Amino acid sequence: MQFKPAEAKFPVDLIRTIAIVMIIAVHTSGFPYRILNAQITTLDVVNWFATDVYAAVGMFGVPLFVMLTGALLLNPNKADEPLRVFYKKRLNRIGLPFVFWTIVYFLWSFRVLGKPLTLFNLGQSLLSGSYAHLWYLYLLMGLYSVTPVLRVLVKHLNRGLFAYLIALWFVGTVSTTYIHVFTEFEFNPVMFVFFDWIGYYLLGIFLLSISIRRQTAYLAAAFGFLGAIVGDWLLTATAGEHYTGYFHSYMSATVIVGAAGLFFLLVSLPSTCIEGNFKVSRVIHWIGQNTLPIYLIHIIVMVSLTNQVFGVYLNSLTYMPLVDVPVFTFLVFSVSAIVVYALKKIPYVKKLIG
Secondary structure, three states: OOOOOOOOOOOHHHHHHHHHHHHHHHHHHOOOOOOOOOOOOHHHHHHHHHHHHHHHHHOOHHHHHHHHHHHHHOOHHHOOOOHHHHHHHHHHHHHHHHHHHHHHHHHHHHHHOOOOOOHHHHHHHHHHOOOHHHHHHHHHHHHHHHHHHHHHHHHHOOHHHHHHHHHHHHHHHHHHHHHHHHOOOOOOOOOOOOOOHHHHHHHHHHHHOOOOOHHHHHHHHHHHHHHHHHHHHHHHHHHOHHHOOHHHOOOOHHHHHHHHHHHHHHHOOOOOOOOOOHHHHHHHHHHHHOHHHHHHHHHHHHHHHOOOEOOEOOOOOOOOHHHHHHHHHHHHHHHHHHHHHHHOOOOOHHHHHO
16 A cells, blocks of 8 residues: 655644644534424524534544644554654653643533542542543543554555455444434444544544545545535434434444545645735744644533523524524634643643643
8 A cells, every 4th residue: 555654744733723723613513403392483493404514524523633643643654663652652741731721621520510529439430531532532531542553564564455354344334323223222332343433543544544635525525514414404304303413423434434535625825825814824823833732621611601601692693593693603712722732831841731
């Protein structure tokens, strides 16, 4: 297989910037929109579809991050990197931030949000994260732990076997999700060794090694985006709200195919694509280098901004998600970035936040 050089030749910071904005958008979208009135109005329909669209776009965010991480870390040119060197780099990257933000969200959950301080809640928080979005740090630690092995695997796989492995992951992941959601069968997917997020991780480096027509990638991205929107609309209309969100799931065929198509389009761009405007490229570079702390702090910012300020709820400016979601996404992203920028000016704190 032919891989790109270890030095990334695609716009890493731009991909990170797009991904973090997508993640904040899905968190502020409020999908699925709850229709509380017995009589459904035109405004209810508009609001439901608005959150549906924003969430469909936003769900590509985390897969983009995972595929980008795979593209950067699984390059066979890095296969001979000593374990000690690799893990030292990763520890420096997420070790202190993991401890710091776990403590911050412990205090946030129990003191600010009033979560009961019990041994069970403490244990559960340590196992799955002291706040919901911290699951991503646990995912990174799991991916990092198998990266040295996967590097060797990727280096020696030919294109056919790699494609076969990706196909196994796709079939296993999509079919398992379907069985769990739409049937009453108890299904343990032990027959699928490569399952869940590990496939996205491998998909990132796989997409760097193959040639796809841009039209095909556009079709894949469009399929994922439109499939999530229309799929969940039809599913909700026919089967009920209980099934809403299936086509927005990270492990659905729509999100997998759509995210893969979008990622291929982005890595096909030259790394110099944003260098025409110095100020813009400088801002995007800074954001790209600070997506981790922005991601980790944005929940505190988002929850804080939902409190009443000057008589207006900032995430309900017009009570129309079509307008409120992009405005609120911009506010949460901007405030998070400003806070991170300020914290980065403090010598010891900047190492703690990521």
